[in-house]
Amino acid sequence: MAPYILWMPKNSVKKRKEVIVLLKTLQGRKLLISLIVVTMIMGSFGGIFAFADSSTATKITIFHTNDVHGRIEGSSSEIGYAKIAGYINAFRAENPNVLVLDAGDTFHGLSIATLQRGESVVKAMNALQYDALVPGNHDFNYGYQRLLELEELSNFPIISANVKTETNESLLTDYIIKEVDGVTIGIFGLSTPETVVKTNPKNVEGLTFEDPSLIAATMVSQLKDRGVDVIIALGHLGIDSESVDTSYKVIDEVEGIDVFIDGHSHTAFENGKVIKNTLLASTGEYSKNLGVVEITVQDGKIVEKTAALLNRETFNEIEADEELQNLIGKISEEQQKVLSEVIGETKVRLDGERELSRKQETNLGNLTGDIFLHWTNADVALVNGGGIRASIEAGKITKGDIVTVFPFGNVLFVKKVSGAALKEALEHGTKSYPDLAGGFPHVAGMTYAIDLARPVGDRVVDITVKGEALDLNKQYILATNDFLAAGGDGYTMIKDGEFVQEMMTMDEAIVQYIQEVKVIEPQVEGRIVVKPAPVEETAPDEDVNPVEPKPVEKANITYIVQPGDWLSKIAIKYNTTWQKLQTVNSIKNADLIFPGQVILIPAQ
Template sequence: MNLKKFTLALFTLTLILMLSTVGLAAEVDLRIYHLNDVHARIEADDYAGSIGYAKVATLLKQARREKENVMFLDAGDTFHGQTIANINQGAAVVYLLNLMQLDAMAIGNHDFNYGQQRLSELAEIANFPLLSANLNRIDGSMIDFKKDFIIKQYGDLKVGVFGLSTPETAYKTHPKNVEGLIFRDPVTTARKMVAQLSDKVDVIIAVTHLGISEGSKYTSKKVAAEVPGIDLIVDGHSHNLLPHGMMVNDTLIVQTGEYSKNLGYVDLTINNGQVTNKTANLIPEEETKSVKADYLISTVIERINRANELITSQVVGSTAVELDGAREHVRTGETNLGNLITDAMKAKLDTDVAITNGGGIRASIDQGQITQGEVISVLPFGNTAMAIQISGADLKAALEHGVSEYPAHEGLFPQISGIKFTFKGDAPVGERVQEVWVNGKLLDPAAQYTVATNDFMKAGGDGYTMFSQAPVVKEVGGLEEVLMDYIAEHSPIKPAVEDRIIVK
């Protein structure tokens, strides 16, 4: 009997230990690192507060040594925006992300800036997929540069990742770049993706370029609110900083701000196929001061810069003041850099007025010498400058449209020359602009005015549809060339804010 009792006790203990072991094996941890809206700011930059890819690579390598399951995602607007990438049309960024073992990237609106053909070429050399489930061709044919989703496996854990791109891409890149494409409703698409993935994976992640801006119709918040079953949304587009994420129903939404100023990470705990815990954190640039830059990434960046230096280091002039191109300033009010750019456009094209979208201004310039590289960083989109002719009524309509999303930081906000206007920021949309003067005289709705603008806006970009049918009366070279010539002729420059735009 004693032997039987001992045997039974031993069997019971063994069973308990086996069950305990099964329980431990069923619990899995997954860490997801993420970036968004880097806009090719891949170098460490104390002025901009950018961590840079070399230090991000070090942090990723450390995590992969210490943790069993690590994923790295990018939420888009990555390939374009700085000279280091623009000169080689995004190839530098792709090569670096290949070395950093990026798992997947959402396609952002500015990732189309080199055109569809170039995006296809970048997808060819990328070791990671470009994701956008709601992107289709109007004619139904296949798109070779994107996938709808991927499934990653970590041991027995299966993770589904699908992508969504903002429908605003139709007018937040040059319309020529997205000819023949359609961006379908992200909410409807997300429902289909969840239905398709839910019985195949344990975790569903959406990597999205939608944003949470109040000025956007489709946001990641809307997707999370209306589509159950998404465990995590790694988001971009609106450049928001979400230090510990945002919970909407049972979905965690994360963003890192912009320009690699922060590296985000999310820790998920999965137990028996269910996500039981999720936490979000950021590693800000100031916490990476002691992080050693990865040697390989640093070397590659150095070689790219050396190749570009012959072009970018040429000095075009100087400025006696800092030129303010900060995103939050050029998208909500007049800045001295906005005035400088539009003054240059107006002078070059000899027009009554000039107007450019604040979203087209992508950087500031320090006081002192100005190089070609700095100008290209300010105006990285390769737009051309042109003059159109429109009525005073359409000109006022353009200004109304430009302030329609204020105070949201939207790229359609106008920077102007030859015009002064007042508007009420809290008035109903369409009734905000109060008074408009053109070269000191009240605007005449029936008069015809010549307007210097860029080809993006002329094509209806940023929603400026009132420009799309206007006749072109003159066209010159690239917008960055126009600015360089103006700086060279007027150096040292000292543009100021002149109350061209007054908020009441």
């Protein structure tokens, strides 16, 4: 695909007084307040936001984001697009020498992005006036054909020079050239070759992701031939030690890149990082920061380049752009119709209550694990109870139900781990039992028992995988979510496992599965069993002068719920009442007990 060249008209920096008068006239008080706040913020950063003396030098400000993962709405920890737009618009009013770039993993993530397969994000980015985006691995999650459709909907180019088709042509635009106040800037894109395993392979079937360093060298050469003043690499490579092709590697192997704006590893460089003569910048993740790079060019040469991050707190006093805020609100409102779409039916209540999912086997935990295995063909699946946030009543299931139960946008992850690591994971996840724990491990493809007679850290026993005893020395394929795969909830033993594949979000996986099977009826199957500690009996002391024996005080009994049990049945067996059992065991719903659950039978 030919380079995308957009020549921007020259602009001189307007006097601050003139801008304020204009803003009062055309845009009202809110933007004026934002302008004042932006001016204060700019002042607090010292030189990075100093305005240029157009007679001697040109200063260009590049705002950038990466790894937003659909977080276009603001929150207490995330800036959101409307506030970012409010800030940039106020800044542009005083200094029009601005570019806005995104380093990928943007069109996919939360449901506001996935329900419209990225289109909602494109609409918001158009309103924010982005200049370019490089696609990350998750931007291919809808298939590369959908990515091309999203490019057609966008007012900005999607660029990547190292993604090739079967005919060895570039799938996307290699680079763009922008002119800003007389300065020509060449921007080329690089997408991670890990995309072939960090999205479903079918999404990129027929594509090749070429060596970023080799392609970067070619792009630098071509852009220099075009006579550009500044060369920017817009990459989704990251700096993870497990990655082969990183931004570090490209910078080390390729000279001539002035600025490298990066994504993928969710790294936040507070003030950028200078390697050789390249300034590397990245904002972290989820629109928690807005990146700012400022370049000063004099006589066609860069004389200064700096980087900074503006965090969420910086935006507390910034007015959100009203137009974009309304657009996002409208998108959210329209999606309520999508969320109300019926995707299938459940014959039983799907139990996701906190008191259950963080302590014992549930049918919803089993269903989730089974769906993980369905899409990945892994040996075993592990689901943290804290990731299950609600129940679904028997009857029709909507997309909204699934998003409510799994609201975090977690991604399905596949890793290779040893049997020893699996046992360690189960010990870790059950160490707090019988107390509630967000890391409580629901499983599929395997079973285990918690033996309360054994010490914490060595009380998970009878572990089986596909009906056979766990082999501590064997390697198993594990399906889980990206949170646990990264060591979340303390599962460091999973983090250390070998990466195999990254797939769709959990809510997508579950929605598609239910749409496929139409009717579900998951059960509690005894995958997790609790073995109670035995009650110790003390032998009576021999007494030479026996006295009248005292009545023997009977001990309480612990009973393990079996399949087919209900509270009244257990009460009759032990000559008590179900009401007493409910009270003693603090059972909220007397009709809701599960196999493996421990019931205390009070002494009679």
